[in-house]
Amino acid sequence: MFKKILIPTDGSKLSAQAANAGVIFAKSTGAEVVALFVGQPFAATIGFDGMAAAYAITDEDYEKASAEQAKKYLQAVMDRAETAGVKATTEAVTNFNVADGIIDAYSKHKCDMIFMGSHGRSGLSRLLLGSVTAKVLSLAPGPVLVYRVKDDD
Numbered sequence: 001m002f003k004k005i006l007i008p009t010d011g012s013k014l015s016a017q018a019a020n021a022g023v024i025f026a027k028s029t030g031a032e033v034v035a036l037f038v039g040q041p042f043a044a045t046i047g048f049d050g051m052a053a054a055y056a057i058t059d060e061d062y063e064k065a066s067a068e069q070a071k072k073y074l075q076a077v078m079d080r081a082e083t084a085g086v087k088a089t090t091e092a093v094t095n096f097n098v099a100d101g102i103i104d105a106y107s108k109h110k111c112d113m114i115f116m117g118s119h120g121r122s123g124l125s126r127l128l129l130g131s132v133t134a135k136v137l138s139l140a141p142g143p144v145l146v147y148r149v150k151d152d153d
Helices: 013-029 042-046 059-084 098-108 123-129 131-139
Strands: 004-008 032-039 088-094 113-117 144-147
Touching: 004 013, 004 098, 013 032, 013 059, 013 113, 013 144, 032 059, 032 098, 042 059, 059 088, 088 098, 098 113, 098 131, 113 131, 131 144
Parallel strands: 004 032, 004 113, 032 088, 113 144
Antiparallel strands: none
């Protein structure tokens, strides 16, 4: 059936729900997991309106903080996989487009499936970032299982 399942996470509570469900799914199919965090470069977060000077953070500080976040988020998936007895690896990448980063990792790791949440963050971020799942669905060269996350958990 499936041998290697890519589970992207953005570290949100909703994304963690989907990652946990993905690990359980991997266990039920005997697959291993590749946990993925796609961070955006600093330039992608500040826009092009000249507001960069208003931020009291450097590229280096941003990259360090992003790497620390990625490590924390990916470790949570690794811990869940270890508890479930599922073989897992992690990768953190940077890409201006999160969906493209997911598709690139799918190909790089020769995954059979992508298992991801229906949406990640909430509020305005959900409107802007919820399109990641839709874009992955349209670009993926293989199956994508979209886990409907529960906002109230």
